[in-house]
Amino acid sequence: MKIWKGGARVRNKKSEWAYRLMTLPGLLLLVLFCYVPMGGIIMAFENYVPSRGILGSEWVGLENFRYLFSMPDVSQVIGNTVIIAVSKMVLGIAVPVAFAILLNEVCSVGFRRVVQTIVYLPNFISWVILGTIFQQMFSANGLVNTFVQSLGFEAIPFLSSGPIFRALVILTDCWKGFGFGTIVYLAAILSISPDLYEAATIDGANRFQRILHVTLPGMLSTIVLMGTLSLGNVLNAGFDQIFNMYNIMVYDYADIIDTYVYRIGLISMQYSLSTAVNLFKSVVSCGLTATAYIMASKFANYRIF
Amino acid sequence: MGKRRYSVVDIIIYAVLTLGTVLCLLPVLNMVAISLSETSAAATGTVYLWPKKFTLASYQKLLSEANFFSSFMVSVKRVLATLLVAMPITITMAYALSKEKKYYRERNVVMWLAVITMMFNGGLIPTYITIKNYGMINNFWVLVIPGALNVWNMIIMMNYFRSIPHELEEAAMIDGAGAWRVLVRVFLPISLPTLATITLFTVVNSWNDFFTGLVYITKTAQYPLQTYIRSLTVKIDFTSMNPAQLIERMKVSSITFNAAKIVVSMIPVMIVYPFLQRYFVSGLVMGSVKG
Numbered sequence: 001m002k003i004w005k006g007g008a009r010v011r012n013k014k015s016e017w018a019y020r021l022m023t024l025p026g027l028l029l030l031v032l033f034c035y036v037p038m039g040g041i042i043m044a045f046e047n048y049v050p051s052r053g054i055l056g057s058e059w060v061g062l063e064n065f066r067y068l069f070s071m072p073d074v075s076q077v078i079g080n081t082v083i084i085a086v087s088k089m090v091l092g093i094a095v096p097v098a099f100a101i102l103l104n105e106v107c108s109v110g111f112r113r114v115v116q117t118i119v120y121l122p123n124f125i126s127w128v129i130l131g132t133i134f135q136q137m138f139s140a141n142g143l144v145n146t147f148v149q150s151l152g153f154e155a156i157p158f159l160s161s162g163p164i165f166r167a168l169v170i171l172t173d174c175w176k177g178f179g180f181g182t183i184v185y186l187a188a189i190l191s192i193s194p195d196l197y198e199a200a201t202i203d204g205a206n207r208f209q210r211i212l213h214v215t216l217p218g219m220l221s222t223i224v225l226m227g228t229l230s231l232g233n234v235l236n237a238g239f240d241q242i243f244n245m246y247n248i249m250v251y252d253y254a255d256i257i258d259t260y261v262y263r264i265g266l267i268s269m270q271y272s273l274s275t276a277v278n279l280f281k282s283v284v285s286c287g288l289t290a291t292a293y294i295m296a297s298k299f300a301n302y303r304i305f
Numbered sequence: 306m307g308k309r310r311y312s313v314v315d316i317i318i319y320a321v322l323t324l325g326t327v328l329c330l331l332p333v334l335n336m337v338a339i340s341l342s343e344t345s346a347a348a349t350g351t352v353y354l355w356p357k358k359f360t361l362a363s364y365q366k367l368l369s370e371a372n373f374f375s376s377f378m379v380s381v382k383r384v385l386a387t388l389l390v391a392m393p394i395t396i397t398m399a400y401a402l403s404k405e406k407k408y409y410r411e412r413n414v415v416m417w418l419a420v421i422t423m424m425f426n427g428g429l430i431p432t433y434i435t436i437k438n439y440g441m442i443n444n445f446w447v448l449v450i451p452g453a454l455n456v457w458n459m460i461i462m463m464n465y466f467r468s469i470p471h472e473l474e475e476a477a478m479i480d481g482a483g484a485w486r487v488l489v490r491v492f493l494p495i496s497l498p499t500l501a502t503i504t505l506f507t508v509v510n511s512w513n514d515f516f517t518g519l520v521y522i523t524k525t526a527q528y529p530l531q532t533y534i535r536s537l538t539v540k541i542d543f544t545s546m547n548p549a550q551l552i553e554r555m556k557v558s559s560i561t562f563n564a565a566k567i568v569v570s571m572i573p574v575m576i577v578y579p580f581l582q583r584y585f586v587s588g589l590v591m592g593s594v595k596g
Contacts, residue, residue, distance in 0.1 A: 012408060018484035019401035019409040026398035026454045027415060033435070033451040034422040040431020054434075099325060102318050111319075117582055118326045124574045125333070126513035128531045129567050133332045136339075136560065143335060146351055175328070207314065232424070240516070244535065261429055266520065271430045278428030286424040 044276040064276040073260070074277070081256040084169060084237040089230045091174040096181025097223060101215055103182065104189045105207070116186070120179030131244025134172055135159065162253030165246070169254060173241055184226065185219055192218035228296045232289030235281050257281050333571070340364070340564035347560045363565035373566055375526050376533035380512060381573075383448045383529055387511040388504070391453040395503065398454070399462035400488045419456045429520075436521060447521045448511075448529060455510065458503040465499040466492060501584035508577055530570050537563055 039054075044064055046057040068074050099119070106112055122130070137143045138158035145155040158168050196214045205213065239258035246254045257277060265274030334354050339347045340363050341356035351357065367373060402419075406412050426432070441447040469492060477491045493500070518532030528536065 015478075015484040016409055019404055020411070022397035022401040022484070022488075023411075023415050025394045026459070027418065029394065029450070029454045030418060030422055032439075033432075034426060035418075037427030037432040037435040038425070040427050040434055043431065099322075102322055105315075105318050106322065111322075115322055115326050117579075119329050120582075121333075121578065122329050124509050124513075124578055125571060126515065126531050128513070128515045128535045129570060130332070132534065132537075132563065132567060133336055137332060137335065141349070143353065146349070179329070244515075265430050266433075275428050275430050278426075278430075282425050282428070289424045 041275060041279055043272050044279045046272055048272040048275075050271070060272075064272050065280070068273065068276055068280070076252065077255050077257055077260045078235075080166075080254060081235055081237045084166065084242075084254070084256060085234050087170045088173050088238065089227070089233065091170060092177055092181060092230065093223060093227055095174055095178045097185050097219070099178060099182045100185035100189060100219075101211055103186055104215065105211075116179075116183060118179075119182055122176045123179055125176075127240040127244045130172070130176065131241070134168070134245060138168060159247065160249040162250045165250040166253045169238075169242060169245060172245075173238055176241075181226070185222060188219040188222035189215055224299060225296055228292050228299070231292035231295075232285055234288055235285050336564050336567055339561055340568045342561055344559065344561045347564070363561045364569075366562055367565050367569065370566075372525060372528075372533065373530075373569075376528050376530045377570075379445070379448075379527060380530040382445070384508055384511050384573075386446075386449045387453065388507060390449055391455070391507050391511075392504065394454055395459045395462060395507075396493070396500075397488070399459045400466055400484075400492060402459070403463045403466035419454075419459065423456050433520060442521055443524055443527060445527070448514075448517055452511070452514070452517065455507065458506055462496075462499055462503055465496055469495065498584040501581045505577065505581040509574055512574060534563075534566060534570060537566070 043054055043057065045059060045061055046054070047060050047063075048054065048057045103112055103115060106115075139145070140155055140157070140159075144158070149155055156164065158164055192214065196218070197210060200210050200214050235257060237256040237258070239256070239262070242254055242256055243259050243262070246259070258281075261274050261278050261281075264270045264277070331354070335352070338354055338356045339352050341359055341361070342352045343358035343360050343362070346352060346357035398419075401409060402412060402416055404412060427435070436442065436447060436451065441450075473491055473495075474487055477487045482490065513531055515529070515531035515535050518529040519535065522528055522532065525533070525536070
């Protein structure tokens with residue numbers, strides 16, 4: 001024992017340096033590509049002109065923010081973002097939970113595995129590709145509308161009517177993402193002790209009652225955890241998806257903070273304004289995420305890092 | 306659950322699950338069917354899951370499309386380069402950060418520095434200016450280096466390393482192994498499921514990313530594949546067309562040809578996915594949820 005302790009102390013010094021060395025490349029990347037750009041946030045408080053640079057541009061204080069919140073666009077964009085993001089969060093929990101419960105009711109392990117594999121697949125297809133596919137499927141004479149018309153109904157303006165497009169965005173996002181949730185929730189269900197089910201059966205519980213009183217309570221902590229962790233995404237409505245699916249006809253209903261930042265930043269070249277919008281988003285998200293993690297560690301004893 | 310006969314409820318459950326599963330495959334199968342159909346048939350929107358007037362013309366045409374192949378190769382190179390750069394960085398960082406503070410004093414500081422970047426960023430314009438100052442515009446490595454450390458993947462890996470019993474490490478250290486040797490010889494061989502998981506995430510993320518290419522690459526020939534595909538469909542100028550014209554444009558753009566490009570661009574992910582998928586459930590759940 002004594003030898004080990006002595007040995008360990010020598011080792012520790014050496015291995016501590018090894019750990020530092022191991023962190024170095026990652027840390028370097030973080031500094032170069034995350035922290036250095038953060039310095040540029042100053043331009044949110046300036047009237048940034050590229051030729052003058054960040055240090056030489058005129059300081060305007062909170063003027064950009066004042067201007068932002070007086071623009072009708074911005075409140076609409078924030079509203080869209082929250083509505084889309086929250087709908088996605090709710091569906092993103094409800095659908096996988098239901099799907100996992102149903103999947104657990106199936107006895108055949110092979111069937112279960114095949115279903116799990118296939119429903120997780122859309123997660124791996126990019127929004128560029130899905131955007132193209134959906135734009136085609138839901139266009140005026142695409143697959144879906146041809147089908148709708150063959151049933152004798154009017155074609156549905158999926159891509160040009162704001163409210164319908166917004167619903168389409170929320171549903172397709174759920175479609176793409178529910179496989180991941182299903183895997184997580186199914187794992188939670190499988191960790192419930194079989195004894196509980198047996199006891200419930202002996203007490204005369206039928207299938208529905210077993211789901212209600214054993215399965216659901218058993219997965220509740222996971223549901224709460226996933227729900228809490230998704231809180232930080234209230235202002236993240238999914239740039240990739242909307243950027244690849246929307247068009248000018250549906251801006252009123254589907255333009256979100258990130259797409260707005262992109263357009264006023266890189267297309268209209270209002271650099272300061274774009275950075276100000278993003279800063280607002282970052283600060284709010286940061287607060288929400290911090291709250292979410294504190295809640296998660298308090299209620300679910302969850303420690304992520 | 307004992308053996309029992311299939312009830313009506315069972316049948317309904319199977320039906321719902323099957324429907325959900327089929328729904329996930331439908332758009333992809335539809336794309337495959339369109340890519341194998343004749344343009345005239347596809348433009349009417351009546352190709353469902355089976356090609357109409359079967360033809361390989363789109364794929365033949367694709368063979369002579371130089372831009373598609375140069376972009377395809379850019380993406381392949383990018384994925385390989387990202388794996389080579391990102392995996393060692395992510396793994397070593399995860400290993401070091403899996404140590405408690407008493408073994409690695411700056412551990413919590415570094416951890417916070419990493420976590421903050423998940424919540425807070427400089428934003429599009431400041432990042433663009435930074436990358437430009439580094440001279441990385443139109444440089445292949447802009448597709449690899451800035452995104453090489455994915456903090457989320459690092460945390461998944463770290464959480465897995467943490468769940469490995471300390472005794473294993475102690476035993477190896479008593480035998481005289483240093484930190485590097487412990488990582489390579491002891492930790493990595495028993496971390497295969499999680500390694501497979503983050504490998505898959507890394508491959509898929511770098512294959513699917515279109516935004517880096519869109520913002521930092523201005524030469525079409527250097528576009529990665531996803532950026533190239535996006536440029537095909539969004540050459541429509543939204544501001545100068547009325548809705549009717551727009552819809553017309555969407556119709557006439559070569560539907561079958563684009564479908565073929567999309568199908569080919571999905572192939573690599575479809576090849577990797579089943580191989581790594583079996584590790585997946587365990588790797589993901591252990592790393593991210595159980596913590």
